[in-house]
Amino acid sequence: MSENLHLGDFTQKVGTSPIPNYYGDALVTLAKNDPKIVALTGDLTPATECDLFRDTFPDRFFNLGIAEANMIGVAAGMARCGDVPFVHSFSVFLTRRAFDQVAMQVAYPRLNVKLAGFLPGLTTLLGVSHQSIDDFALMRSLPNMTIIEPSGPSQMAASLRAAASIDGPVYLRMHRATETISAAKIEHKIELGKGQMLSNGNDAIIFACGHMVAEALGAAKLLKKIGISVAVANMHTLKPFDTDFVVEHATRTGVAISAENHSIIGGLGSAVSEALAERHANTNVKFKRLGIMDTFAEGASTPYLFNKYGLSAKHIFSAVSDLLEIK
């Protein structure tokens, strides 16, 4: 009887057919070519897709238990001995809970530690304690930290390779795939620190990251139907931030939106605001930040939360329409 039970791991949906571990597979592939890579988890091995790594490289896998502060310190010690630790937990515990440890033991000494955080923003039923709405803000404020959020499973492997290519600390903001994607859709490249133009347009530009890239593309499609041409850019690297790209395209279109699955304070919206304000000569760019509007949320399904907290294509559609004064 017990063999019929579904053994949940917090993030896989019950009853769905298995969805590939795009992150976990990519990590194993990377580790096959680099014996220095080790994986650390805090009692969340399957939920952070480290089970394949654990089974493939048992000698290079370390479960630190439910103790994130210690896990960061141990990772730092291992990096100091030449290992390359990939540290896994939910984003909120890696960044908010262990912030001082990340600052002093990873960022300050610029150690080669990769922090892979899962459950970004409002993507979990587990509630406010597990929702990472300030991780960009925290990690952006740390000197020496690189921050990457892939736009989805198609960009996971590329972002992992990009992180590994840097000899220094990286925060990877990861979300597990909820559906299988075709092999043809897998992207093989990510140009670190560069804005990625996904669709061109002249009336406005949406700077998006993570989940909001798909929502932005959806909004652009809706806007196209009413004759509005909107560009969509994937800002996968939050730090170092592509200020030149943002200024160029915001100035060109005159209307800009930032869209992120994160608080509007301290993340992508702030990065775009800072770029526009500091560089800027042209004060005529109309700009609005979309994201979690300086509030805590609650546990619920992702579509419900995205709808309730203003993170859907239709919210982006409305924001662009408002800025363009379309009635």
Add this chain to the structure above:
Amino acid sequence: MENVHRYNSANEISLKVWAKSIRRNLVRMVARNGQGYIQQGLGAADLFTYLYFSEARMDVNDPTWEERDRIFLSTAHNSALFHATLAERGFLEDAELETYTKDGSKLEINVSERLGALVEATCGSLGQGLSVAVGVAQSAKRQNRHFRSYVVLGDGELQEGQVWEAAMYAASNKLDNICLIVDLNNLQVEGNTQNVMIMDPIDDKFSAFGWEVLSIDGHNFNALGDAFQKARCTFHKPTVILAQTIVGKGVPFLENKMSHNMVLPADVAAQCFSILGSGHE
């Protein structure tokens, strides 16, 4: 390698001479502008002397030697002592000690990696050193390397929860290449540790966490020698040396004066030198 220690020949007389010289230098460093932790420094001077002169394997000609034993100073504020010890051991010029706490100096009140080699982690934020030392011990095991990981914690620092996270992990993973030394000087910012937080029995706490526990007099070089030797011969579990020390040790009128951040007036410093010597005799 001739310069690689352990100093097998380090006898008690030499250790006492080094310790006295270290104490003299740390008084000089702190007396100059009253900045720095004099009482803790004097208290742990014998411990540091033994650790750096007799126990740890390191190479004065190659401070970044990859197989050196790592010593983590989790009580990073005990920096006058740390810098004075490195200078005595030949890793710093005596002249550099003169810059301690001065603007622009690499010798800061909380030791940072700006100093360079032999600062194995930046630990001013208390409670973090043991975790990093555990990570080093874990990698040493994984890589089949034979250096050891030493870490000095203060007793007040045991109030940080992360210490116990790290202690649990080290025992759980049988890391016998780590040696924790707790400087039991009974002193924290607000005075006697027992008035702030009752931590006893510290030995039973570590035993319960799966550690080998050795309680010693932190001013007795023979006891220190025996304890470190036992730690090296303890397998499949980590060792903690609980070293009872006396703040202000070595300057009788400062001994047991429970001041965490004491200013040292010139006349008092002069009295210290009359006891510790001027260094030119």
